[in-house]
Amino acid sequence: MANFERFNPIPILKGLYTTFHSTFFEPVVTVQYPEEKRPVSKRFRGRHHLRRYDNGLEKCIGCALCAAACPADAIFVEASENNDDVRFSPGERYASTYEINMMRCIFCGYCEDACPTQAIELGDQYELSFTERVQAIYTRDMLLDTVDELEKATPRKVEPGAFDRSIPMMENPD
């Protein structure tokens, strides 16, 4: 210990004090994730969901504008014709196939902006991990909002002539 005379314990004690203080007197910042979840912000964009009108009909009319707007080509839409016996949406057509590849999707929200009926909306679910690639493809049934009452489910039979517009005129519930 040749440098013993020059040994100065003050800086070391200062450093130890910092550790001591932050260990015992500062609040814990760790979020215990699986048990405790931090709320997402209002503008957070997570997993999509397809919305319904108040009467339970689907808002999506299968126009595929979301697929056109998607920069990652993550959305695949196939439309079919509605009729009064088998009616999904108030418009002329509905999306018979609606698939989003969550692995391709970059959650930019352009589909939300492009949608003329505000059918697609990015929700707040972010826990998307898969062990197979095929699990990442979310189909129409997984994306559609669930209905509370049985008579609001689609498809359903409606009286003829109730919906005669190709683009629905129904006002939005919110």
Add this chain to the structure above:
Amino acid sequence: MGLEQKLGDFGFVTTKLQDMVNWGRTRAMWPLGFGLACCAIEMMATQAPNYDLSRFGMELLRASPRQADLLLVSGRLSRKMAPVLRKLYDQMPDPKWVLAMGDCASCGGVFNNYAIVQGIDEIVPVDVYVAGCPPRPEALIHGIMTLHEKVKTEVFKDYA
């Protein structure tokens, strides 16, 4: 299961060696952080005190393949970088797992072009894909827990 019920409360439990080994593997899975792009920032945030991967026995998120069990590929993998990833994977000792973090590592994401590998499963076998661009730290932790569930279902005769 049966023994301690027959013998009464002797202060021990019986289990299968396979379950114990799998449990041990999930409790201390040291990751190799292979940060390639913006997802690496979220990966670092996951290691930081706010989310703290150490809670899952993953203290050492470092670029050392010889001591790693889990390869965390976060970000877009260019074709130039692909041999490096394969080399790092080959240098890891068995048992080893791969987690593709983010859209780009999982399947190329928005970069559908000639320069980016369309998913790192062209190069290495992937166990868990985490979607998101980039995934939140919670999403990465969720992916790690999905991997833990997968590891717990492994059986001895598949250990190669």
